[in-house]
Amino acid sequence: MAEPTLSPTDRELIHRLQDADLEALGLLFERHRARVYRTALAIVRDPAVAEDILQDCFLKVYLNAKRIDPDRPLVPWLYRVTVNLSYTWLSRRKGKRASFEDAIDNLISPVRQAPDRVAEQSETRQKVRRAIGDLSLDQRVVVVLYYLNGLGLQDIAEILDLPVGTVKSRLHYARENLRGKLGANVSWLSEEAHGYL
Amino acid sequence: MGIFSAVREWLFGAEAPVDAQDALLDWCIADALADEAHVPVPAGAWSRLKMTIAERKFVRGYGMWVLDQTFHDPPEKTPAHLSDEQLKRALYLHNSRQSRRRWMVGHPTMGGLSPTFIVVFTL
Numbered sequence: 001m002a003e004p005t006l007s008p009t010d011r012e013l014i015h016r017l018q019d020a021d022l023e024a025l026g027l028l029f030e031r032h033r034a035r036v037y038r039t040a041l042a043i044v045r046d047p048a049v050a051e052d053i054l055q056d057c058f059l060k061v062y063l064n065a066k067r068i069d070p071d072r073p074l075v076p077w078l079y080r081v082t083v084n085l086s087y088t089w090l091s092r093r094k095g096k097r098a099s100f101e102d103a104i105d106n107l108i109s110p111v112r113q114a115p116d117r118v119a120e121q122s123e124t125r126q127k128v129r130r131a132i133g134d135l136s137l138d139q140r141v142v143v144v145l146y147y148l149n150g151l152g153l154q155d156i157a158e159i160l161d162l163p164v165g166t167v168k169s170r171l172h173y174a175r176e177n178l179r180g181k182l183g184a185n186v187s188w189l190s191e192e193a194h195g196y197l
Numbered sequence: 198m199g200i201f202s203a204v205r206e207w208l209f210g211a212e213a214p215v216d217a218q219d220a221l222l223d224w225c226i227a228d229a230l231a232d233e234a235h236v237p238v239p240a241g242a243w244s245r246l247k248m249t250i251a252e253r254k255f256v257r258g259y260g261m262w263v264l265d266q267t268f269h270d271p272p273e274k275t276p277a278h279l280s281d282e283q284l285k286r287a288l289y290l291h292n293s294r295q296s297r298r299r300w301m302v303g304h305p306t307m308g309g310l311s312p313t314f315i316v317v318f319t320l
Contacts, residue, residue, distance in 0.1 A: 022247065022250065025250075026243060026247070029242075029243050029246065030243070033238050033242065033243075034238055037236070037238045037239075037242075038233050038234060038236055041233050041236060042230055042233040047236075047239070051238075051239050051242060054238070054242055055242065055245065055246050055249065058246055059246065059249065059250065062250060124225065124228075124229075125228060125229045125232075128225050128226060128228070128229035129229045129230075132226065132229060132230070143226065143230075144230065147223075147226045147227045147230050148227075148230040148233055148234055175219075175222060175226075178222065178226065179218075179222060182222075182225075
């Protein structure tokens with residue numbers, strides 16, 4: 001039997017998924033899992049929770065397959081579900097008392113990696129990361145979608161179901177907040193950054 | 198002075214203009230998030246998802262219900278049955294409380310008129 005030379009499109013896979021084809025879900029998972037997981041991780045800053053969100057996101061794809069319009073791009077929908085699940089998790093967690101150590105760990109470390117890996121991270125990155133962690137959730141989500149996923153303002157507006165002006169404003173205030181937290185001007189960062197530019 | 202600073206000063210003079218600072222801030226934010234951009238997805242995520250779908254069981258992790266379940270804490274477990282010991286204790290407390298109450302309600306005058314212990318002792 002000849003192997004198909006072209007990988008099926010999202011549209012084809014959603015059609016197959018609507019016929020309860022689990023293999024189609026596997027292909028969609030393989031194709032989009034990284035963006036979902038990394039987005040969730042950047043927002044919630046906990047690998048175990050990000051994995052839960054990844055699973056839940058694709059379960060929603062599976063369970064709501066009939067309601068997904070195959071003619072519309074799947075990626076914005078996945079981002080939307082990921083962001084909504086992250087919001088849900090963080091709002092739930094807000095009510096619970098997190099330990100002081102957890103809070104510090106979450107703000108400083110992007111992922112709970114081995115200590116030697118964390119130790120390698122530069123001081124600059126930690127400062128910026130801590131500042132991003134201090135942003136409000138609304139601003140952090142926009143920052144993650146814009147800087148991590150490289151999405152445009154229009155795309156983010158569609159994902160978050162917000163006017164473009166609101167997204168622009170959130171991004172602007174997020175940057176101002178970061179600038180404020182990192183110093184009146186960011187010139188001190190240049191010393192740290194010289195090795196990368 | 199770092200290479201970046203030297204290049205910046207050469208390009209913009211001693212004071213970096215706002216645009217350059219904006220670009221630097223953008224770069225710093227993107228760089229800080231770069232770690233997340235390369236984090237590998239945990240191995241076995243697909244197997245777990247497939248198993249969850251196949252078995253249709255709820256998996257609870259970090260306060261979340263997976264499998265399209267509403268997000269809420271499970272209700273507090275309240276004891277539907279008391280053990281013999283608990284029942285005995287509860288009945289004892291109830292009865293003693295009831296009898297004390299009955300005495301207080303039924304004998305207010307006697308309670309007020311009866312001599313105190315110290316009076317009886319003195320006599």
